[in-house]
Amino acid sequence: MCTATNYTAKDHYFGRNLDLEFSYHEAVTITPRNFPFPFRKAADLTTHYAMVGMTTVADGYPLYYDATNEKGLSMAGLNFPENADYKAEVAGMDNISPFEFIPWILGQFETVAQVREALEKLVLVDISFSAELPLSPLHWIISDREESLTVESVKDGLKVYDNPVGLLTNNPTFDIQLFNLNNYASVSTAQPENRFSKKLQLDTYSRGLGAVGLPGDLSSMSRFVKAVFTAENSLSGESESEAVSQFFHILGSVEQQRGCVEVGDRYEITIYSSCCNTDTGIYYYRTYENSQLTAVDLHKVDLDGDSLSTYPLVTGQQVREQN
């Protein structure tokens, strides 16, 4: 399970939690403009926008989980088991496999409006990267500063939803996730008035009573509601420090603590949380054990180069000793 979100202060930010019971040796990777991207069924991109994001690099190929390009367009893949359905190749269409989807979009486009148009010709084809890295069932959020889309390839075909909350978790399908928000219309940041009973005298004995009913469990639908509530009501100053901190607090509202979600004989945890300033290209992350922010700056490498810059995650706790 995972959660991806957007936040705007002065700059715009995009990031996600990756929740899983194991790790694929994640690394932050910068792909510069002249790294040749091969595509199995589409023309190679020999020159394209540069991007930074979280990857597993396999056979020299950056398999992106989430990324932002130099124009500020961002995209993340999240688990979508049972629902994701990839198709056979269709002549005359853009046939892109799930592992190619992020580079194909971020390599070529600047805005969600351009992506919406390009998706009209897209088929997500059922081609795996390799025997060791088979197809994974994913759906995607694609965002710029102004708007977001959700893309789901299901039995019925490719669904492209406008995403008015700029947030994505996992199952069920996005239309149902949005519909479910109807159930929470009365949840509020303000203290409630007693509409429960005219006969009872009810006391606002605690702060935060307006949000009673907001789900607190870690299921995908509950995280969607909780994270949308937190993101929609989020306030921060405009500075980088204030905005980035606020961003990690939004993700923190739905993070997974080891021991609370069983997966066989293991437990799902938030392996990393990321926050990319999409205006400056600085990609911040923290990991389950490393609460300090680590940053990788897209613009600190030669973006006209042709080879990847890969930064394995700093995963151990970084303690600042004060005396």
Ligand SMILES: C[C@H](CCC(=O)NCCS(=O)(=O)O)[C@H]1CC[C@H]2[C@@H]3CC[C@@H]4C[C@H](O)CC[C@]4(C)[C@H]3C[C@H](O)[C@]12C
């Ligand atoms: C599993 C993760 C979602 C986290 C999640 O939701 N976990 C709940 C598990 S549970 O369902 O609740 O039990 C997703 C998110 C992004 C994915 C990678 C995307 C690139 C690449 C695509 C290739 O095709 C296959 C290998 C590949 C490295 C992918 C592996 C894996 O699929 C990643 C990490």
